[in-house]
Amino acid sequence: MTEYSEISARLAALPDAELTTVLQAATVGRPAFWAVRAALDEMAGVGHIAPGGDVSPTTESVQTHDQASGGGASGQVGAASAVPVVPVHPAGIPASPAAGGYSSGGVPTFESVRDKVEQRFGTAQGMGELDRQTPAGRSADEQWEAREKAARERLDQIRKSVHDNDNP
Template identity: 85%
Template sequence: MGDYSEISARLAALSDAELVTVLQAATVGRPGLWAVRAVLDELAGVGDAPTSGDVSPATEIGTAHDQGSGGGASGQVGAGSAVPVVPVHPAGIPASSAPGGYSSGGVPTFESVRDKVEQRFGTAQGMDELDRQTPAGRSADEQWEARRKAARERLDQIRKSVHGNDNS
């Protein structure tokens, strides 16, 4: 083991929310620390647990720890810090959404889904308007109206014949 006083001092200087975020990042991909991760997730408000005022649910967890330098935790001289640098957004400043409309977990954001639906709806309305302005579109509308008129006339004939049979 090495001297971890510098790491301990850095961790002690963090706020509770920042420390939870750093510890969450440090426990990702470590099955032996699943219980610690579950407690950290509960503290951070992940899942069904209520969030406290100190934890920002929009805080993204960086993946700098997954890009390991290979042996940073060995305690050797010049090996670097065992605790990865994790970007933490200051309180009150919302974290920017991930590029492409997806969260860091790969889930589409509500805004991106809404934008896609609105875009498709607008495209469908525009195509309908353009289609009705073409000769083929006008012809189809005229045919529809002619069929509707013929169906109404036939229905009126059937009703008259049924009412004529009731009087006899």
């Protein structure tokens, strides 16, 4: 029992970032701990800041299993992927119903896809409305209307000439 006390004391003395790294290493290859591993990966990717800390805390570099060593391919600071980690349940483990817009197999749900499409459509409509309020947007609308008017007039002329040719 003293071994567990000693291990617990050593783990409690570690800073959060190091404890996260140790726990990530301990849960590798253990399907029963997939939820713990997903939470640890999310914590490492987000970089939780303890409440009440400095306004500008120092950035700690935490190596996770998803990051390549030696800096990111993009050369940007942090080099972490902007895509959130989606936990995929190992076979044989009961999964919770669609959490976070993804099914247990990691596939987006219909509702989440519909919400994203509606949001993008709304954004596109709003951008179109804002664009029409700018001088360049109004000018483009005026040019379009002038072309439409000229096209209607030309079509009327063609119809009239065809109609005049039909009457002898």
